[in-house]
Amino acid sequence: MALEWFRRLVPRQRKRGSEDTIVDELPVLEDIAWYRHADEVESASFWRMARRLPRLLRQALGTAWAASPAWTAAALILNTVAGIATTTALLAVSDATATLFAAPPTWDRIFDAGPALVLLAVASAARSGLGLGAGYAQQRLDPLVLNRTEREFYELVTAVPRAAFDDDQFADRLKGAKDRGSRAVVDLVGDVVDLVTAAVTVAAVAVALTIIQPVLVPLLFAAALPTGWAAVRSARLMYVSNRSRVSRRRRLWMVEVLMDTRWAADDLRYHEAGPWLRGQHRAMVDAETQADFDIIRSQTVTRATGQILSGLAVAAVYGVLLWLLATGTVPLAVAAAAVVALGQGSAAMANLLVAVNTVYEDGLYAADRHEFDTLAADRIAAQPHIAAPAKDPGPLPVPEIIEVVDVSFRYPGKDTEALTGVSLTIRRGETIALVGENGSGKTTLAKLLSGLYPPTSGRILWDGVDITRIDPGRWRPHVAVIAQQVQRWPFTAELSVRLGRSHEPANPGRLRSAARDAGALAMIEGFDNGWQQLLDAEYRGGTDLSGGQWQRLSSARGLYRDHDGLLLADEPSAALDARAEAALFDTLRARAGRAATVLISHRLQGVVHADQIAVLEEGKLTELGTHVDLVANHGTYSELWALQARSYAALSAPGRCGRDSPTTPLWT
Numbered sequence: 001m002a003l004e005w006f007r008r009l010v011p012r013q014r015k016r017g018s019e020d021t022i023v024d025e026l027p028v029l030e031d032i033a034w035y036r037h038a039d040e041v042e043s044a045s046f047w048r049m050a051r052r053l054p055r056l057l058r059q060a061l062g063t064a065w066a067a068s069p070a071w072t073a074a075a076l077i078l079n080t081v082a083g084i085a086t087t088t089a090l091l092a093v094s095d096a097t098a099t100l101f102a103a104p105p106t107w108d109r110i111f112d113a114g115p116a117l118v119l120l121a122v123a124s125a126a127r128s129g130l131g132l133g134a135g136y137a138q139q140r141l142d143p144l145v146l147n148r149t150e151r152e153f154y155e156l157v158t159a160v161p162r163a164a165f166d167d168d169q170f171a172d173r174l175k176g177a178k179d180r181g182s183r184a185v186v187d188l189v190g191d192v193v194d195l196v197t198a199a200v201t202v203a204a205v206a207v208a209l210t211i212i213q214p215v216l217v218p219l220l221f222a223a224a225l226p227t228g229w230a231a232v233r234s235a236r237l238m239y240v241s242n243r244s245r246v247s248r249r250r251r252l253w254m255v256e257v258l259m260d261t262r263w264a265a266d267d268l269r270y271h272e273a274g275p276w277l278r279g280q281h282r283a284m285v286d287a288e289t290q291a292d293f294d295i296i297r298s299q300t301v302t303r304a305t306g307q308i309l310s311g312l313a314v315a316a317v318y319g320v321l322l323w324l325l326a327t328g329t330v331p332l333a334v335a336a337a338a339v340v341a342l343g344q345g346s347a348a349m350a351n352l353l354v355a356v357n358t359v360y361e362d363g364l365y366a367a368d369r370h371e372f373d374t375l376a377a378d379r380i381a382a383q384p385h386i387a388a389p390a391k392d393p394g395p396l397p398v399p400e401i402i403e404v405v406d407v408s409f410r411y412p413g414k415d416t417e418a419l420t421g422v423s424l425t426i427r428r429g430e431t432i433a434l435v436g437e438n439g440s441g442k443t444t445l446a447k448l449l450s451g452l453y454p455p456t457s458g459r460i461l462w463d464g465v466d467i468t469r470i471d472p473g474r475w476r477p478h479v480a481v482i483a484q485q486v487q488r489w490p491f492t493a494e495l496s497v498r499l500g501r502s503h504e505p506a507n508p509g510r511l512r513s514a515a516r517d518a519g520a521l522a523m524i525e526g527f528d529n530g531w532q533q534l535l536d537a538e539y540r541g542g543t544d545l546s547g548g549q550w551q552r553l554s555s556a557r558g559l560y561r562d563h564d565g566l567l568l569a570d571e572p573s574a575a576l577d578a579r580a581e582a583a584l585f586d587t588l589r590a591r592a593g594r595a596a597t598v599l600i601s602h603r604l605q606g607v608v609h610a611d612q613i614a615v616l617e618e619g620k621l622t623e624l625g626t627h628v629d630l631v632a633n634h635g636t637y638s639e640l641w642a643l644q645a646r647s648y649a650a651l652s653a654p655g656r657c658g659r660d661s662p663t664t665p666l667w668t
């Protein structure tokens with residue numbers, strides 16, 4: 001009954017008030033899977049939590065030990081010895097009070113209590129000194145654990161297969177792990193040391209109390225239980241609330257980034273999107289505030305209940321002590337020592353319960369990080385080359401023939417296929433052009449060829465070897481990409497170009513030739529700081545580039561990485577001016593007979609001399625052949641060609657000035 005009452009206090013995401021707006025506008029706010037998990041935690045009992053403690057302790061100590069065995073041992077040993085000093089001090093108090101209060105004090109009795117008082121002073125000083133040392137060890141441990149935890153996180157995030165980033169659950173868990181989970185792993189280590197310290201102190205007080213009067217020991221624990229229950233319950237309420245809000249916070253963060261980052265600043269103003277974004281932000285912040293109010297109310301009710309029960313329990317403890325005193329079971333001197341011990345004991349118990357609570361709370365968040373680690377590690381391990389390692393792990397040579405055999409592909413979470421039964425062959429020295437309307441699957445095929453995603457079915461063979469089953473490290477060095485989506489790396493021009501070979505020392509000759517071939521050399525040499533120019537206007541001395549200049553840099557990056565392997569160029573000239581476009585196509589043409597090139601372009605005059613032109617329609621390969629074959633075929637390609645020819649003819653009609661006609665190929 002009481003449990004039910006408290007359960008009702010747990011805040012849930014509900015459609016109400018301002019939240020209605022968000023749910024209507026931004027539907028992906030609630031994640032059922034997360035919430036189901038949260039429900040599980042919510043229904044966890046105090047004892048179930050207590051049962052989790054040993055595992056949490058093991059995990060935290062394992063993490064700390066891996067980060068630094070020496071500082072972990074120092075923190076634990078110093079805290080334990082400090083606990084022994086506490087017991088000694090308490091026993092010394094008991095001894096001194098027993099001597100002093102046995103009868104009215106005399107100078108003799110004061111001298112008799114001298115050794116106990118000296119022991120008390122020494123033990124108290126030792127406890128303080130050891131506590132200081134333990135704190136120092138703990139603080140040294142903290143950054144070591146943090147560094148290790150973050151390093152492991154980024155190792156996983158960068159190694160995880162690309163498809164994981166299309167999965168909303170993965171994204172939520174990544175955010176959970178990054179936001180709080182990783183920090184919680186670090187905090188958990190500190191919490192465990194605090195827990196050990198508090199437990200040692202409680203044990204010390206319990207030992208001292210047992211020696212003074214054993215009846216008081218269970219009373220000490222009984223008095224602390226309500227506070228402990230309230231602390232743990234509060235932590236659980238907060239955790240459930242946080243976890244159920246993760247999707248909304250992710251969305252809130254995204255809206256904030258859209259409002260305050262430079263890359264969105266132009267579009268936001270062009271389209272006057274500020275008010276709408278602010279409205280979304282306000283609605284989500286309102287919902288967050290409401291959720292905060294809910295949790296504050298629930299926690300306050302829980303804590304108040306705990307404190308009332310705890311107050312009653314403390315009163316009962318002192319009642320028992322008075323009763324023991326009244327019945328003569330405990331002499332006055334012992335009662336005085338017991339009051340001191342109980343005072344210290346309840347402080348230590350409070351610390352212990354706070355420590356248990358914090359371990360539990362951080363343990364819940366650290367579990368998010370562990371969950372993410374497991375999810376990421378599972379995805380990494382599920383890759384065929386890891387699940388079934390090849391017998392010969394050596395690197396593959398530059399391929400002579402690449403065969404795409406009956407390849408189909410569906411993006412994670414999608415019902416429809418982006419590619420269906422595509423088959424084609426690319427020979428070394430040949431250029432194959434992929435053409436087709438928007439969304440027909442060209443980039444997807446390029447992504448499969450680059451190994452970004454494995455096909456859902458079918459095979460991609462390099463000289464007969466199925467590369468989708470083997471370690472990409474064996475063949476990806478032969479693949480260079482000029483991507484459709486130009487990544488604006490905020491580095492120097494040099495680093496931005498040599499990123500694809502950043503593990504090798506910079507090769508100035510190759511840097512210059514890649515930049516020249518991409519039409520980027522004059523631009524780079526014209527920068528204030530030349531190759532060392534920082535390409536990020538948000539930093540001192542940094543600058544920004546035009547869309548076409550970024551694209552030239554992106555081409556230079558692809559060309560610098562390329563070593564006569566497979567070059568995938570996806571709309572490499574979309575933002576280029578006519579001169580830069582012609583220069584880039586000259587570069588691509590120069591690969592003929594030497595290396596394989598896959599070129600994606602909507603500008604058909606750029607592809608007329610490709611050895612093969614593959615037409616994709618709704619993910620299917622519908623036409624394959626040379627330009628002449630396909631024009632004669634009177635299919636989609638011929639139709640697209642005629643359309644472009646017509647618009648160019650119109651532009652080049654007398655009195656109009658336009659760009660070259662498709663009959664003047666860029667690829668001559």
Ligand SMILES: Nc1ncnc2c1ncn2[C@@H]1O[C@H](COP(=O)(O)OP(=O)(O)OP(=O)(O)O)[C@@H](O)[C@H]1O
Pocket residue numbers: 166411412414418436437438439440441442443444445484
């Ligand atoms: N990461 C993704 N997740 C889900 N669907 C995707 C993803 N990327 C692309 N798609 C879908 O796959 C289909 C093929 O997209 P693709 O990018 O390959 O087309 P494309 O032919 O390169 O188009 P464009 O000419 O516009 O560049 C489209 O329907 C697209 O919506």
